[in-house]
Amino acid sequence: MPWNDLLRLHKQDPDCRIAALFAADPDRAERFSRLFDGMLFDFSKTSLDDARLTALIALTEACDLPARREAMFRGEKINTTEDRAVLHTALRAPEGTKVLVDGQDVMPEVLETRARMARFATDVRSGAFTGAGGRITDVINIGIGGSDLGPVMGTLALAPYCDGPRVHFVSNVDGAQIHDTLAGLDPATTLVIVGSKTFTTVETMTNAATARAWMGRCVADPAAQFVALSTSEDKTAAFGIPPERVFGFEDWVGGRYSMWGPIGLSLMLAIGPDDFDAFLQGGAAMDAHFRDTPAAENLPVLLALVGIWHHQICGYPTRAVLPYEQRLTRLPAYLQQLEMESNGKSVALDGSALNGPSGPVVWGEPGTNGQHAFYQLIHQGTSIVPCEFLLGARGHEPELAHHHRLLAANCLAQSEALMRGRPYEAALKEAHAAGLTGPRAETLARHRTFTGNRPSTTLIYDLLTPYRLGQIVALYEHRVFAEGVILGINSFDQWGVELGKELATALRPILEGQESAVAKDGSTRQLVAFIRAAHS
Numbered sequence: 001m002p003w004n005d006l007l008r009l010h011k012q013d014p015d016c017r018i019a020a021l022f023a024a025d026p027d028r029a030e031r032f033s034r035l036f037d038g039m040l041f042d043f044s045k046t047s048l049d050d051a052r053l054t055a056l057i058a059l060t061e062a063c064d065l066p067a068r069r070e071a072m073f074r075g076e077k078i079n080t081t082e083d084r085a086v087l088h089t090a091l092r093a094p095e096g097t098k099v100l101v102d103g104q105d106v107m108p109e110v111l112e113t114r115a116r117m118a119r120f121a122t123d124v125r126s127g128a129f130t131g132a133g134g135r136i137t138d139v140i141n142i143g144i145g146g147s148d149l150g151p152v153m154g155t156l157a158l159a160p161y162c163d164g165p166r167v168h169f170v171s172n173v174d175g176a177q178i179h180d181t182l183a184g185l186d187p188a189t190t191l192v193i194v195g196s197k198t199f200t201t202v203e204t205m206t207n208a209a210t211a212r213a214w215m216g217r218c219v220a221d222p223a224a225q226f227v228a229l230s231t232s233e234d235k236t237a238a239f240g241i242p243p244e245r246v247f248g249f250e251d252w253v254g255g256r257y258s259m260w261g262p263i264g265l266s267l268m269l270a271i272g273p274d275d276f277d278a279f280l281q282g283g284a285a286m287d288a289h290f291r292d293t294p295a296a297e298n299l300p301v302l303l304a305l306v307g308i309w310h311h312q313i314c315g316y317p318t319r320a321v322l323p324y325e326q327r328l329t330r331l332p333a334y335l336q337q338l339e340m341e342s343n344g345k346s347v348a349l350d351g352s353a354l355n356g357p358s359g360p361v362v363w364g365e366p367g368t369n370g371q372h373a374f375y376q377l378i379h380q381g382t383s384i385v386p387c388e389f390l391l392g393a394r395g396h397e398p399e400l401a402h403h404h405r406l407l408a409a410n411c412l413a414q415s416e417a418l419m420r421g422r423p424y425e426a427a428l429k430e431a432h433a434a435g436l437t438g439p440r441a442e443t444l445a446r447h448r449t450f451t452g453n454r455p456s457t458t459l460i461y462d463l464l465t466p467y468r469l470g471q472i473v474a475l476y477e478h479r480v481f482a483e484g485v486i487l488g489i490n491s492f493d494q495w496g497v498e499l500g501k502e503l504a505t506a507l508r509p510i511l512e513g514q515e516s517a518v519a520k521d522g523s524t525r526q527l528v529a530f531i532r533a534a535h536s
């Protein structure tokens with residue numbers, strides 16, 4: 001039983017010193033790192049050794065990960081609760097690939113939509129497509145969750161490649177966001193993209209209606225400057241967007257896996273179809289690697305296994321994602337949806353209660369900013385937080401290479417400090433050297449002691465190009481899938497978001513004063529009363 005083996009291996013040496021593993025094995029860094037297509041995943045600063053890694057790999061065999069993976073790529077309906085295939089990989093598959101769903105090759109339609117998107121993006125970027133006031137200067141992507149986070153994250157990440165119209169994102173139903181976004185824009189030169197898989201999400205439809213009313217005040221035919229991205233042609237037509245500006249996709253693309261197709265249109269408009277193609281190629285390269293590489297060499301599988309070691313076996317409750325890459329500032333938020341909406345479940349695929357913990361809490365912030373905020377807890381708090389560092393070896397600003405050297409030095413210093421720590425004796429010596437003596441020196445030394453032995457991994461690559469971003473996003477997608485398979489979870493549904501939506505619908509007439517709050521609990525009644533009072 002691999003789970004029992006893993007628990008036993010952890011129990012045998014729960015405080016195994018990572019630094020001692022390095023001391024015992026001069027080749028540890030190489031042996032616990034994997035290089036793939038320009039990126040190096042270094043997991044040597046963890047407490048994994050050969051036996052532990054072998055037991056983790058046995059997990060992938062016990063759940064038959066290779067067969068499950070093939071089932072996904074082959075278009076089988078592995079999202080069983082929604083009876084859907086899971087084929088976001090088709091969106092980035094190269095021409096010539098065949099992908100069957102219910103016996104039908106979906107690739108001709110995928111490629112046709114990709115080509116239509118490229119033609120439209122080229123027209124907008126060149127000025128061939130205009131608004132009522134001429135060339136499009138600004139694009140607003142209205143969408144939420146998977147219809148927002150991927151394009152926002154990608155557009156920020158690839159800022160050096162953005163040479164199209166300015167792209168803005170509105171997701172929150174809080175009117176403050178659309179108000180502040182529209183405030184600086186000219187409706188006559190703005191294009192509005194409404195991105196929603198279902199075209200029913202209340203936040204998106206509310207924002208879309210507000211944007212249409214705003215545009216309608218200056219533009220005779222506002223629908224002419226609207227684009228829809230959705231699986232639902234009926235609903236986009238009912239909203240008044242003509243079919244030539246609707247880019248459709250199928251229900252086998254999950255919202256949080258959808259930035260590779262129509263939902264990525266805002267990114268394509270920003271960086272252009274060629275760079276968007278490079279992004280797809282990076283994703284496809286990671287697909288081929290994930291599909292064809294044995295577990296011990298397979299980057300997404302190894303990321304999943306290291307995560308399982310830390311969360312399910314060592315019991316560390318959260319994981320920090322720390323990009324030393326300011327332009328990946330929204331990567332942690334993107335990964336929160338990808339990982340927590342996918343694997344935050346307590347029921348296994350067969351409907352039974354999950355046998356152990358689900359996926360962990362994922363959080364983070366770019367370095368070096370985080371160092372001056374929450375790293376204190378990471379270094380000295382009582383909870384151990386495994387850290388995932390990401391670092392580009394080069395930046396896009398050669399004239400600012402000294403900034404980048406400092407950035408890289410900080411990233412490397414953090415993982416070194418987390419592992420090495422500073423023993424009490426060293427802290428005491430420093431206190432003595434600073435002229436302190438007796439109990440004062442000892443107390444200060446205790447405050448300045450770092451236990452160390454805190455695990456981290458580093459994903460390092462040359463430069464954050466569109467191709468590289470594609471690899472990184474697909475790497476994390478497959479990591480989530482591999483983790484879900486090992487835990488026995490369906491990573492592709494999200495029933496846990498439904499109840500809040502239903503209750504919000506019921507609360508709306510109560511807040512409007514049309515219905516009574518009497519059936520609500522005391523806290524909800526009190527909050528309703530406070531809001532109503534503020535409006536009276």
Ligand SMILES: O=P(O)(O)OC[C@H]1O[C@](O)(CO)[C@@H](O)[C@@H]1O
Nearest residue numbers: 145146147196197198201255497
């Ligand atoms: O694209 P849609 O259908 O508007 O959904 C937006 C988001 O809402 C969710 O369904 C959760 O409420 C996400 O899974 C999805 O990404």
